[in-house]
Structures are given as structure tokens and as C-alpha cells.
Amino acid sequence: MEKLLTIAIPTFNRVEYLNKLLEWLAGAIKGFESDCEILVSDNCSSDHTPEVVKRWQNIINNIEINYN
DSSP: OOOSEEEEEEESSOHHHHHHHHHHHHHHTTTOGGGEEEEEEEOOOSSSHHHHHHHHHHHTTTSEEEEO
């Protein structure tokens, strides 16, 4: 199914902001999970960005989160 809303997040070594943003989005999208997807585009961060994205993929598993 085609998504109604795609949220694209570019990031580089901003794991603390990404974590806060994903937390906020989890609440903001509530009720529209099947219509939304989140794309996180990481520019080779040297911080813990992949781990944070993976954690949020598990927490809000009803929203499609793609990590590149």
C-alpha cells in the first residue's frame, strides 16, 4: 500500500536530536500509523545513530521506519 505521508530525516552525528524527534513523531502519528512511513538518511554518523534507530524500530513497530 502506498503511504499518504513520508517523513524524511537527514542526520549526521545528531543522535540526541534524532531520539527526541522519533519520540515526538511516535505520538504525533498515533492513529495514522498505516498511512505514514519514516525514512532516516544517515550520512555515516560516528555516534550511536544506528542503535537509536533500531531501538525505535522495535518500540514503534507499527510505523514503517527505514534506515539508510
